[in-house]
Every structure is written in C-alpha cells, then in structure tokens.
Amino acid sequence: PQGSHQLASTAIANAIIAVPDGEGIASGDEVECTFLGPDSGPAA
Numbered sequence: 492p493q494g495s496h497q498l499a500s501t502a503i504a505n506a507i508i509a510v511p512d513g514e515g516i517a518s519g520d521e522v523e524c525t526f527l528g529p530d531s532g533p534a535a
Contacts, residue, residue, distance in 0.1 A: 506524050507527065508522045508524050509525075
C-alpha cells in the first residue's frame with residue numbers, strides 16, 4: 492500500500508504504469524502505461 496503523502500504526485504500525474512508484484516522493473520523493461528486526461532490518445 493502507498494502512503495497518503497503520495498496523493499499529490501498522483502493528482503498531477505498524466506499516466507499510470509502498472510508494476511507487477513516482485514522486484515520491480517529494470518531500466519529498458521517494457522511496461523504497460525495508461526494515459527490519463529483529455530490528451531490520452533495514442534502517442535505520436
């Protein structure tokens with residue numbers, strides 16, 4: 492669980508990345524990203 496002090500960062504985020512349980516992700520790993528807001532269409 493994340494602490495409530497991280498709510499401000501979440502509130503201004505423009506995307507969410509799902510990180511599976513375990514040891515996290517390494518540099519260069521592919522991740523699934525969900526973009527938020529009115530400009531959430533596919534990236535150019």
